Amino acid sequence: MTHQMVRDWDRTLVPTxxxxxxxxxxxxPVEAALRVVGGRWTTLVIRELLHGxxxxxxxxxxxxxxxDKVLSERLARLTDLGVAERMEAVGFxxxxxxxxxxxxxxxxxLMTELYRTGTELLAPEAN
Amino acid sequence: MTHQMVRDWDRTLVPTxxxxxxxxxxxxPVEAALRVVGGRWTTLVIRELLHGxxxxxxxxxxxxxxxDKVLSERLARLTDLGVAERMEAVGFxxxxxxxxxxxxxxxxxLMTELYRTGTELLAPEAN
DNA sequence: CCGCATCCGATTGGATACTG
DNA sequence: CAGTATCCAATCGGATGCGG
Numbered sequence: 001m002t003h004q005m006v007r008d009w010d011r012t013l014v015p016t017x018x019x020x021x022x023x024x025x026x027x028x029p030v031e032a033a034l035r036v037v038g039g040r041w042t043t044l045v046i047r048e049l050l051h052g053x054x055x056x057x058x059x060x061x062x063x064x065x066x067x068d069k070v071l072s073e074r075l076a077r078l079t080d081l082g083v084a085e086r087m088e089a090v091g092f093x094x095x096x097x098x099x100x101x102x103x104x105x106x107x108x109x110l111m112t113e114l115y116r117t118g119t120e121l122l123a124p125e126a127n
Numbered sequence: 128m129t130h131q132m133v134r135d136w137d138r139t140l141v142p143t144x145x146x147x148x149x150x151x152x153x154x155x156p157v158e159a160a161l162r163v164v165g166g167r168w169t170t171l172v173i174r175e176l177l178h179g180x181x182x183x184x185x186x187x188x189x190x191x192x193x194x195d196k197v198l199s200e201r202l203a204r205l206t207d208l209g210v211a212e213r214m215e216a217v218g219f220x221x222x223x224x225x226x227x228x229x230x231x232x233x234x235x236x237l238m239t240e241l242y243r244t245g246t247e248l249l250a251p252e253a254n
Numbered sequence: 255c256c257g258c259a260t261c262c263g264a265t266t267g268g269a270t271a272c273t274g
Numbered sequence: 275c276a277g278t279a280t281c282c283a284a285t286c287g288g289a290t291g292c293g294g
Contacts (some may be wrong), residue, residue, distance in 0.1 A: 007189075013177055013235065019242055020251075021171070023192050029245030030170050030238065036248060038165065040287070044148070050140055050160050056256055062134075067288060072257055083250075093255035094294085099237050106247050108140065111157065113240040115146055118156030120233050121163060121208075122145075167267070183276050194268060199277055220275040221274085 018058060033110060034083055041066050043114070045074050046100075049084060053099035083107060153215070160237060163208055166191050172201050172226075173234060176211060179224035210234060 007020075014020060021028050025091040026035070037043055041063065048054055048062050060071060075098055078084035083104035100107075134147075141147060143191060148155050151161070164170055167240065175189050187198060202225055205211035210231035216222040227234075 008178070010178055012173065012234045013238060013242070015235065015242070016246070018246070019174075020191055024167055024171070027249070029243075029249060030174075030241045030246050031245065033241040033245035034164070034170070037161070043161070044151070046149045047141065047146075047157075051135070051137060060256095063149055066184055066255065067258090067290095069240040069289085070287060073287090075257095082247075082252075088256095094257090096256060103248060103252060106244065110244040111140060111239050113237055115141070116156075117237040118158065118160035119143070119145070121210075121230060122154070123157060125209075125230060187276095194270095195277065196269085196279090197267060200267090215276095221277085223276060 021053070035084055036078070036107065037110065037114070040076075041070055042074055042078075043111065045071070045078070046083075046104075046111065049100045049104065050108060050111065051100060053097050056096050056098065061099065078104070130131060147160060163205070163210055163234065164237065164241070166201065166204075168197055169201055169205075170238065172198070172205070173210075173231075173238065176227045176231065177238065180224050183207070183223050183225065186225065 009020065016029075017028055018027055025031060037046065044063055044066075045059065048059055056071070056075070059075075060066065060068070062108070063071070073086065075086070079086055079097075079098075081103075083101060084098050085101050086096045087099070089097070136147065143156075146155055146157060152158060164173065165175070171193075172186065172191055175186055181189070183202070186191065186202075187195070190198070202211065202213070206213055206225075208230075210228055210233075211225050212228050214224045214226070216224070
C-alpha cells in the first residue's frame with residue numbers, strides 16, 4: 001500500500017485533460033493564454049489594438065516610452081500567434097497597419113477579467 | 128492646430144483611470160493581476176492550492192520537476208502579495224501548510240477565464 | 255515611415271549542495 | 275520536513291544607431 005497522491009480535479013477549474021499537467025506545457029490552455037498576454041508592454045499594445053487598427057507609428061505615439069525594439073518584437077509575436085495581422089499599404093513612406101484578428105478580439109473577455117481581478121487585488125481589503 | 132491623438136476609451140475594457148496608463152505601471156489593475164499569476168510554474172502552484180491547502184512537500188510531490196528554489200520563491204511571492212498564507216505547525220519534523228487567502232480565492236474566475244481563452248486560442252480555427 | 259542590428263545590464267529559472 | 279545559498283546559462287528589455 002503505497003502513498004499515492006490521488007488527485008481530485010475541480011472540473012470547473014480544470015475541465016479537460018489539457019490542463020492536468022504537472023509541469024509547464026505549451027499545450028496547457030492557461031499557458032497558451034499567458035503566452036499571448038505575457039511580457040512587459042504586451043497588454044498595453046493589445047489594449048490599443050482593441051480600440052481599433054493602428055499604424056506602427058501611432059502605436060508608438062500612444063506608448064511613447066516603448067522602444068522600437070520591444071514594440072516590433074511584440075507586434076511580431078502577436079502576429080505569429082495569430083492574434084494580430086500586419087497590412088502594408090503600397091507607396092512611400094511605408095504605411096503599415098496592425099489590427100486584431102478574430103482570435104485577437106477573443107482576448108477581450110480575458111482583458112476585462114484581468115482588469116476586474118486586478119482591481120480586487122489592489123483594493124485595501126478589510127482583513 | 129496640432130495633430131493630437133484623441134483617446135476614446137472603451138469603458139467596458141478600461142472602466143477607470145487606473146488602467147489608462149501609457150507605460151507599465153504597478154497601479155494598473157491588469158499589471159496587478161499579471162504580477163500574481165505571472166512567472167513560470169506560478170499558475171500550476173495556484174491551481175494546486177485552489178484545490179485545497181497543501182504542505183510544502185506535497186506541493187513538491189504534485190509538481191515533481193519544480194525545484195525547491197523556484198517553489199519557495201513562488202510561495203514567498205504569493206504570500207507577500209497576500210494571496211496565500213503560511214502556517215507552521217509546532218513539533219518536529221517541521222510541518223508547514225500553505226493555503227489561499229480570501230484574496231487568493233478571488234483568483235478562481237481569472238484562472239477559469241485564462242483556461243477558456245487559452246482553449247480558444249489553441250483551437251485550429253477555421254480561417 | 256517602419257523597422258532591424260547591436261550592445262549590455264538586469265532578471266529569471268534550473269542544478270546542486272547544504273542547514274535547522 | 276522545509277527551506278536557503280551558490281553558481282550559471284539563458285532570456286529579457288532598454289538604449290542607440292542604421293537601412294529600406
